[in-house]
Amino acid sequence: MRRSVLLLAALSLTACQQSAPDARGVGRDETLLTVTATGRADNRPDEARLQLGVQSIGPNSGEASRLNREKMQRVTDALGRLGVKPDDLQTRNLSLQRIDYGQDRGRFRADNLVEVKMRAMDRVGDAVTAVTEAGANVLSGPELRVSDRESASRSAYAAAYRAARARAEAYSQAAGLKIDRVLGIYDGGESNVPPAYGRSSAIDVVSYQSAAPVAPPPPPGSAAPFNPGINQTEVRVRVDFALSEK
Numbered sequence: 001m002r003r004s005v006l007l008l009a010a011l012s013l014t015a016c017q018q019s020a021p022d023a024r025g026v027g028r029d030e031t032l033l034t035v036t037a038t039g040r041a042d043n044r045p046d047e048a049r050l051q052l053g054v055q056s057i058g059p060n061s062g063e064a065s066r067l068n069r070e071k072m073q074r075v076t077d078a079l080g081r082l083g084v085k086p087d088d089l090q091t092r093n094l095s096l097q098r099i100d101y102g103q104d105r106g107r108f109r110a111d112n113l114v115e116v117k118m119r120a121m122d123r124v125g126d127a128v129t130a131v132t133e134a135g136a137n138v139l140s141g142p143e144l145r146v147s148d149r150e151s152a153s154r155s156a157y158a159a160a161y162r163a164a165r166a167r168a169e170a171y172s173q174a175a176g177l178k179i180d181r182v183l184g185i186y187d188g189g190e191s192n193v194p195p196a197y198g199r200s201s202a203i204d205v206v207s208y209q210s211a212a213p214v215a216p217p218p219p220p221g222s223a224a225p226f227n228p229g230i231n232q233t234e235v236r237v238r239v240d241f242a243l244s245e246k
Helices: 002-017 061-081 121-134 149-174 201-209
Strands: 031-043 047-058 089-098 108-118 138-145 177-191 231-245
Touching: 031 149, 031 177, 047 061, 047 089, 047 121, 061 089, 061 108, 061 121, 108 121, 108 138, 121 138, 149 177, 149 231
Parallel strands: none
Antiparallel strands: 031 231, 047 108, 047 138, 089 108, 177 231
């Protein structure tokens, strides 16, 4: 009986000494340090997206549709002459409705709104001028993008990790420790990036107010001023470090 009691006591002592490993990945003599940091990258946009269209008013639905169709054809022809391919045009809104208010009450209004993708950044100003002269009276944008977002973000990823490492070095030195190893790197995603282009309340306001008088188009041959500028990508990263004594 005494021998059994001693054996159970020895087994209990061994179990207490062999504690489960830390789920965070740190060893018994290590300290966990979690750091978050951001990295930024500047890139010149190489793609512009415009929403433009035609709104036409006629005495009946057929006449409003005909006027709108003819004007929109002139607009798409003008874009084609600037190198915009059919696949770079996407219809965003088609509507035909009776007007029940204002001076045009009883008439019909036809709307056609398209999204245009332009890769020739030096022709965006020309495009705005050309479509206005061709009859477009609804215009919004451009939204400027970097087409290869992943490639554009690579330097931001590297900058974010370097910032996290530098911060961890500062903490460890202040605590009299050293960085032993990296336990994990967690991508926090992008921020301060323009949202995906789509219909918005601003576009709707432009459409519904377009029946009001619009400013005359610029003189032929003078392109609208356009400057693509720089897009900034910002990414966040979280890094877990294991610190140990020096």
